[in-house]
Amino acid sequence: MRSFLFAVSALAIVGLAFWAYRENYATQQSLRDVRALHEEIGAARTRLAVLNAEWAYLNRPDRLRDLVELNYDRLELLPLAPEAFGRVDQVAYPPKEIDFEAVTQAVEISSDGGTWP
Template identity: 30%
Template sequence: MVRILNLLAVVALIGSAIYAYTIKYETIFHAERIVKLKHEIKAEQDQIGTLRAEWAHLTRPERIQALADKFLDLQPVALTQIVGADALPAKAPRVDSIGRKLEALGLTEPTNTPRDGEASAPTTPSIRTR
């Protein structure tokens, strides 16, 4: 009986050693992966910084002004181009096309509801039948 217990203790010891080593190597693997991901994140942040610097360089006002002068035939603003608000055309009145269609169908009359007290009156406008 003692030999069986000794054998079980040795097997348990070997099993726990294997389990400890697997945990150790998994931890090392995950630590290396974390370091690799941190390097990738740093590289992406550097690339974002580079792109932001390029964007700032491309959108400088003096560069855009030089390109506009070179490629666009722009004329300076003259004083005669500036007008007052009273010289602007008036806004056209808003047209309610759905409302006009409902009026044409005769659906603009108010409807009777049950609380009006007239039970014999129709509850909807009359519909023309052909």
């Protein structure tokens, strides 16, 4: 009986050692994946910073003003002025409630141009 317990204990230890070995390598792979993701995030942040800098450079007011002046004959763009903007109370908002009783005309919808049966 004692030898049976020793054999079962030895098998349990071997099994646990194998499990720990596999978990160790799985953990190391996960850590490598996390490092790679951090590097990708860093590279994406760097690209985003470059793109933001390029956007700011291209949208300088003096550059845009020069482009408008150069292309006025084709585009007929006008400089922005306060008079070009409206007020909020001038916006026509849709009615809050739709009167379904007022909708009286039916519309036929078909993909082949035919009519409904």
